[in-house]
Amino acid sequence: MKRVFDVVASLFLLVALSPLIAIVAFLVRVKIGYPVFFKQLRPGLNEVPFYLLKFRTMTNDKDNAGQLLPDEERITRFGRFLRKYSFDELPQLVNVLKGELSLVGPRPLLMEYLPLYSAEQARRHYVKPGITGWAQINGRNAISWEEKFALDVWYVDHQTFWLDMRILLLTLRKVWLSEGVSQQGHATVDRFKSEEIRVKEGRG
Incomplete structure (x- = not known):
């Protein structure tokens, strides 16, 4: 049932939101530049990698050594707006249609965290x-x-279709209120470090 719902819902949303998606794509091209989409390898089901799609929210500005500047310096004002209302996530409906993502599930993080x-x-x-x-x-x-x-693992152990429906409805509220968009002191969130590393740094 979950896969059927994902396909039907993502296809409907892609069609219904196509004008908004086109407008956002145009504005990203004008305000941030090319490419319009950000594509990054992420671990999927059973850690099988896939390319996650998002609208770009950052520039590719680099320092004198050719390294990308910190996120806080590269994210644009328009990019913050996209993240605030989760418009940058819209291309992921394509990932859902392809079967790489579900509408509801633990967020796919970086491969380097595995x-x-x-x-x-x-x-x-x-x-x-x-x-x-x-x-x-x-x-x-x-x-x-x-x-x-801990919340992700709780979901793994308790997932049901009706829990997914509840999460989707509550997500709309969270997006509307722009709650929890970023971690204090960061453009998004601090990078994950293992318990051993954090203890060595005195942060455990």
């Missing part, structure tokens, strides 16, 4: 990742990584 997870945290990959999830409606980027992963 070796850092504990065995319990790694269980978040037992289900297909999603555009939104249990962690997103319970704090999003404003909560700690440990809290976020």
Whole structure:
């Protein structure tokens, strides 16, 4: 039932929101530049990688050494607006249609995080990742990584179709209120580090 709902809902949303998607794409091209889409390899179900699609929200500005500047310096004013209302996530409906994402599930994070997870945290990959999830409606980027992963694993153990419907409805409220868009002091969220690394840094 979940896959059928994902296909029907993502196809409907892609058609219904096509004017908005076209407008956002045009504005990204004008205000931020080319390419319009940001594509990055992320781990999917059972850690199988796929390319996640998003609208660009940052420039590609680099320092004198050729390294990308910090996110806080590259994110544009228009990019912050897109993130505030989650418009940057709209292209992920294509990922849902292709079967790489679900509408609801743990958010797909960076490939480089895979070796850092504990065995319990790694269980978040037992289900297909999603555009939104249990962690997103319970704090999003404003909560700690440990809290976020605990919520993801809770979803893995308790997922039902009706829980997904509840998450989708609550997501609309979160987006409308722009809650938890970023972690305090960061453009989005601090990078995840394993417990061992954080203890060595005195942050555990």
